[in-house]
Amino acid sequence: MAKTTTLRRWYFLSLVLGFAVVVLVRLFVLPEPTGESDRWVQVTSNVADNLIATILVAIAVGALVPFLFPSNDSSESIELLDTKAIEDAIEEATKDAREWNVRARTANYFSRHTLPWLTKAALKGRRPVNIKMQLLDPENEDLLRAYARMRSNPAKQWTVDRVRLEIYASILEAAICKQEAPRINITVGLSSMNWVMSLDLSDEMALVTGQNKGEPGLLFSKASEFFTGWCDDFESAFAGCRHLIPEHPGITRSGMRQPTDADIVGVRKFFSSLGLNTCASDDELRKVIAQRGAPDNYA
Template sequence: MARFMATVRGVAPWAAQNADGAIALGLAIVVGVLGVMPEDIFGADGVDVQRQLVSAATLVILALVATALLRDRARQAPVEATITSGALADLPQRLRRLDEIDTLVAGTRKALDSLQLVRVLGSRQEIAQAHAEARKDTTRWSFKGGTGTYLRAVTLPECAAAARRVKRHLTVRIEVIDPSNAEVCETYAHYRRSLSDVPDGTGETWTTDRVRKESFATILAAFWHRQRYGLLDIGVGLSATMTTFRWDLSASRLIMTVEDPNRAMTALAGTFFYENCDTELRLSFEQARQVPLEMYKRVPLSDEPTVEEVQELFERIGVPLPRAYNEHDVVAIARKALRAVNPYKS
């Protein structure tokens, strides 16, 4: 009995809050009981009485259910009105704000990507890999630096060979120190010696004479490659000033190296830094003294250029070799042009 009373007390609050539902449930139970009771319990007219009771109880149940539905609808009406007039009414504006936020986020992401100007390379291997990726499938190359030793040893021959294999057009722009300008050659040699007075990766030390020969060799290499590949558009500019950086810019990336063979910077195409360096290299090249590469047909060069061919070439293009140069010096220039030693090879 005590357990029954406890159950009743537990159910009572729910029944009070849901009186119509509780009554409907109770009547449904009564109707069910009446439907299964024997007909003779209600007397002679037991069948009619039973049916009337069931019908009446059923109508009451339906009325209570209808009442419960109307009550719930009345309770929900203010909530629906609040939602409709509040959050749903503001939904179009909120969606527009979300679109604006998405646009802002996309613009911010693009700006952040552009702000990632450069990535520092910290080893010879990383620098070599960056150069290899820059050369891959490129259709253009711009160089500005000292004398272009690495350009002659690796970049120019490999880019030209790759373009020739697939018959692809290749545009190359090279800016190096003017070998006829003794002052800038001496300045560059002094700068390189001040950093290290021991031989570099080529096995040579830096002197004014070496600077001049390296620049002459770059000019000779440009003519030699131009004569051997018709789709090579190459230009050489001679600068009256030196730079402590070396720029190598391809269609996919920029690489800036310094005298430390284990340190460099790189930036991908499309970034703010790449685009501005591209503009800088273009303007700098235009201001440099131009070598008349269009004369490449007038002075043919052999696969192994002779001393006479080299001397005539430099005379015809207006960049004559020093009179003090003998046959040994001319041969050294030809060797540097076509068989340059990679100064960064470990």
């Protein structure tokens, strides 16, 4: 839809500019014919007059076509986005969003980029934002092992510990953002099932992305016939998850730079209150906190 609108704007802009140029030439460049010797001036003037009429007809037809022949092609509501366009689409959607649902295995990208954008928009707009995050259950060893095996390749090996740390870090970040913007409501759903494609749902769009850098994404606008289907798909899967409300993280964002022993105790209590006790040692919790400074896996 956005691409079609852009093309239509350029179409009308080029016609208006062409019309202006021809009119200026006709009025100020071409002299009025005064006799038989000015036959070429007469011909040129007639051509210019015909061009003006043609451009006016083209503008009128272009303006009427969308009303006379409204498009029912749902493909206009679906866009294929490259990696940079994915980031731009997500950031733009967060500016006015009041609802955001995400299904991402560790939510690494979401917690580093999308969630801070939503927090900033909520604070700036002084409005609530309801967020649901569906993640892999970090307590399910077999599930994490299967995901680590799927993500591993000869150049980069994934481990159960790495997957678990990323999930814990995303949950901690959710609580930090809630602490910074109390009007944000975040519910985390821990799933016992694995999946491949990530899903972001806002009030106005559904975005389906892969899990590797450089992979394109599919954006379905609210006008798409598939939008409601993706919403139903998310809600159906989220209903089967174990739900957590991440609040009171036991540490501030500034404290994450150099966490003290008291901060570690606070973070441990936070995870324990959620029933998450796999990462409990001081060393593991420091790694969870340090995850915030590591690069994300997607964009």
